[in-house]
Each structure stands twice: as C-alpha cells, then as structure tokens.
Amino acid sequence: xxxxxxxxxxxxxxxxxxxxxxxxxxxxxxxxxxxxxxxxxxxxxxxxxxxxxxxxxxxxxxxxxxxxxxxxxxxxxxxxxxxxxxxxxxxxxxxxxxxxxxxxxxxxxxxxxxxxxxxxxxxxxxxxxxxxxxxxxxxxxxxxxxxxxxxxxxxxxxxxxxxxxxxxxxxxxx
Numbered sequence: 001x002x003x004x005x006x007x008x009x010x011x012x013x014x015x016x017x018x019x020x021x022x023x024x025x026x027x028x029x030x031x032x033x034x035x036x037x038x039x040x041x042x043x044x045x046x047x048x049x050x051x052x053x054x055x056x057x058x059x060x061x062x063x064x065x066x067x068x069x070x071x072x073x074x075x076x077x078x079x080x081x082x083x084x085x086x087x088x089x090x091x092x093x094x095x096x097x098x099x100x101x102x103x104x105x106x107x108x109x110x111x112x113x114x115x116x117x118x119x120x121x122x123x124x125x126x127x128x129x130x131x132x133x134x135x136x137x138x139x140x141x142x143x144x145x146x147x148x149x150x151x152x153x154x155x156x157x158x159x160x161x162x163x164x165x166x167x168x169x170x171x172x173x174x
Contacts, residue, residue: 017129022080106163116153
C-alpha cells in the first residue's frame with residue numbers, strides 16, 4: 001500500500017510567510033483572472049459594476065505588490081492552494097443558483113464582502129509574520145494592500161446595504 005506524500009514541513013517563520021504570500025498570490029490572481037470579471041459581467045447595477053471594476057484594477061496591482069514582496073524576500077513568486085477562496089466560491093455559486101434575478105446584485109455584493117474579509121485576515125497574518133522577521137519593506141507593501149482591501153470591503157458593504165434595501169422595497173415577482 002502506497003502512502004500519500006506529505007507536504008513539505010514548514011520549519012521557520014520565513015517559510016510560513018512565503019506560504020502565506022503564496023496563498024495570497026493565488027487568491028489575487030484568481031480574483032483578477034476570473035472571479036471579478038465574472039462579477040462585473042453579471043452585475044446589473046451600474047454602481048456595483050463600477051465598484052467591481054475599480055477593485056479589479058486594484059487587484060491587478062495587488063498581484064504586482066505580492067510579486068514585489070517575494071522579490072524583497074529573495075524568493076520566486078509561487079502560488080499556493082487557497083482552499084478558503086474555493087469554499088467561498090462554491091458557497092456563492094450554490095446560493096446564486098437559487099436567487100431570483102432581482103436579488104443577485106445584492107447577494108453578489110454580500111458574497112464579495114466574505115472574500116474581502118478572507119483577504120483582510122490573510123494580509124493581517126502576513127503582516128504579523130513580516131513584522132516578526134523584521135521585513136519592514138514587505139510589511140509596508142502588505143499594509144498598503146490591506147488598506148485597499150478594507151476600503152473595498154466598506155464600498156461593497158454600502159452597495160450590499162443599498163441593494164438589500166432596494167430589494168425590500170421592490171420584492172421580486174414570483
């Protein structure tokens with residue numbers, strides 16, 4: 001009977017930071033390549049479309065900032081499996097399939113907020129690791145991205161609230 005190969009063991013805070021940066025890189029690349037363009041295309045609300053488009057542009061910059069963080073650490077950018085993002089995507093897809101079209105924009109804004117929370121937590125963890133290692137330049141790059149993620153969360157929250165209130169006032173016709 002063959003044994004399942006074990007992933008390499010993480011033996012240092014530096015290795016843990018590189019793994020965290022790799023997960024973030026995968027998340028940002030996935031968001032830029034497929035998730036945000038799909039959300040932008042599906043959005044019927046012009047204000048939500050604009051907000052998603054703005055965040056798509058920022059997300060493309062986040063990929064570059066993460067690549068710069070890897071370079072600062074003298075490491076090659078290497079994506080890592082991001083199970084959390086996959087779970088969020090699956091959850092969104094399963095609920096979206098059941099929604100009346102009138103509620104999709106509000107739901108999508110709310111679901112995107114979940115992704116922003118996930119990213120914020122991941123960036124905060126990476127910043128703590130970079131700080132612990134004395135990697136000030138890396139921490140500065142990550143903090144700049146974190147600030148944009150927090151702003152994106154706030155904008156999405158505003159849109160989610162507005163669209164939910166609109167849905168209450170104008171319920172979907174069955």
